[in-house]
Amino acid sequence: MSKLLEITYQIEDINAVARQILEQCSSKTILFYGDMGVGKTTLIKALVKAIGSEDEVSSPTFSIVNEYAAKDCSIYHFDLYRINDEEEALNFGFEDYFYTQNWALIEWPENAKNLLPEDVNSIEITHKNKTSRSLKLSQNTTLTQKNAMEQYKI
Helix, strand or coil, X not given: CEEEEEEEEEHHHHHHHHHHHHHHCCCXXXXXXXXXXXXXXXXXXXXXXXXXXXXXXXXXCCCCEEEEECCCCEEEEXXXXXXXXXXXHHHCCHHHHHHCCCEEEEECHXXXXXXXXXXXXXXXXEECCCCEEEEEEEECCHHHHHHHHHHCCC
């Protein structure tokens, strides 16, 4: 993973942070890592708005996936916290969502790590203190490295 953005922010800065993330993203699939209550869903709400949806965003903890409409695309918001194994994700068609030109915003991606595409961005959020968070946006470089290795027969 190569780091694209590293910032510390307050909740009142969340909309500006969302715009910064979208300016830096190289993929429409974004994985969100962080402890329970760190603000993953709050950030996703701001991202959905910045992408152009006016839909009400809520955590899909029980439904596992929520869909939001934007002008030219759909946004799929996954919360994989409650899935028991990758077979459960396969049963609801998790992989099918990656074969579209739509956004996939995935909380708790570690619960389906073997099903994720290679072309992703990752966001890791940590508590800095009671009022601020630290965020690291990274890009998966596996594809680039793989192609370079094949191209130059390394």
